[in-house]
Amino acid sequence: MSGTAAPGPIRLVNLTLGYDRRPAVHHLDGEIPPGAALAVCGPNGAGKSTLLKALAGLLAPLGGHIARDGATARDVAYLPQLLDVDRSFPINVRDFVAMGAMRRLGLFRRLDAAERARTGMALDRVGMTGMEDRPIETLSGGQMQRALFARLIVQDQRVILLDEPFGAIDEATTDDLLALIAQWRAEGRTVVAVLHELDLARRAFPQTLLLAREPIAWCETHKALCADNLGRARAMSEAYDRAARECLRDEEAPHVH
Numbered sequence: 001m002s003g004t005a006a007p008g009p010i011r012l013v014n015l016t017l018g019y020d021r022r023p024a025v026h027h028l029d030g031e032i033p034p035g036a037a038l039a040v041c042g043p044n045g046a047g048k049s050t051l052l053k054a055l056a057g058l059l060a061p062l063g064g065h066i067a068r069d070g071a072t073a074r075d076v077a078y079l080p081q082l083l084d085v086d087r088s089f090p091i092n093v094r095d096f097v098a099m100g101a102m103r104r105l106g107l108f109r110r111l112d113a114a115e116r117a118r119t120g121m122a123l124d125r126v127g128m129t130g131m132e133d134r135p136i137e138t139l140s141g142g143q144m145q146r147a148l149f150a151r152l153i154v155q156d157q158r159v160i161l162l163d164e165p166f167g168a169i170d171e172a173t174t175d176d177l178l179a180l181i182a183q184w185r186a187e188g189r190t191v192v193a194v195l196h197e198l199d200l201a202r203r204a205f206p207q208t209l210l211l212a213r214e215p216i217a218w219c220e221t222h223k224a225l226c227a228d229n230l231g232r233a234r235a236m237s238e239a240y241d242r243a244a245r246e247c248l249r250d251e252e253a254p255h256v257h
């Protein structure tokens with residue numbers, strides 16, 4: 001695993017996140033211990049992807065902070081939503097997966113034998129051996145997700161952030177990727193995943209943060225995802241949507257002088 005320092009927890013301290021100074025996630029406090037597997041669940045627009053982007057260092061907080069105990073946002077591997085990945089980029093599967101080594105090697109250094117072997121092993125681990133020369137734009141959704149996971153293996157980070165890793169993939173691919181997540185956990189890595197599939201959260205993630213702009217629950221998954229909390233999350237999210245519509249109406253209302 002890259003990095004030699006013993007990993008500490010990631011602490012979210014009164015964290016408020018948003019865009020153009022409009023908050024999307026409010027006042028979040030909590031701790032992600034090293035080796036944790038944390039699911040982040042909640043309704044559409046709850047702020048789940050926003051939180052992951054902040055953990056990946058792609059979004060600066062509007063308020064509060066993320067304490068990483070010596071590590072930096074560069075020490076995390078981040079899997080964006082499949083929809084956000086530009087697949088028209090002219091690159092084959094081997095080179096795409098090898099890009100995971102870029103932080104170790106720098107942008108322009110050629111891959112040495114060890115990195116080539118690492119890429120080959122990663123492709124093998126996700127069942128993509130034989131597809132190395134395929135342009136990524138020719139891959140199916142599930143194959144692309146496997147290639148993205150192979151790139152995470154090559155990145156070899158202690159903290160792995162996954163944004164909707166199981167959206168639009170079949171059961172066999174889901175099972176393979178869940179097995180890989182279990183292996184990462186056994187290796188002591190921290191995994192944080194945005195999930196819409198509550199059953200998968202219950203199956204593979206002991207801890208869950210249920211978010212609806214504000215934290216509804218952050219505890220053991222079966223407690224966090226109880227019917228009561230899910231109902232509160234839905235109500236909270238609808239209240240935020242209504243407030244946003246009202247704000248927009250205010251902004252759009254013609255001024256009366």
Ligand SMILES: Nc1ncnc2c1ncn2[C@@H]1O[C@H](COP(=O)(O)OP(=O)(O)OP(=O)(O)O)[C@@H](O)[C@H]1O
Nearest residue numbers: 019020024042043044045046047048049050051194
């Ligand atoms: N780049 C952006 N600029 C402005 N607002 C944004 C941006 N990205 C997200 N938002 C807003 O922030 C809020 C939270 O969005 P986010 O994508 O984090 O939610 P989510 O829980 O991941 O939703 P979903 O389940 O639908 O993917 C939403 O109101 C969204 O419209």
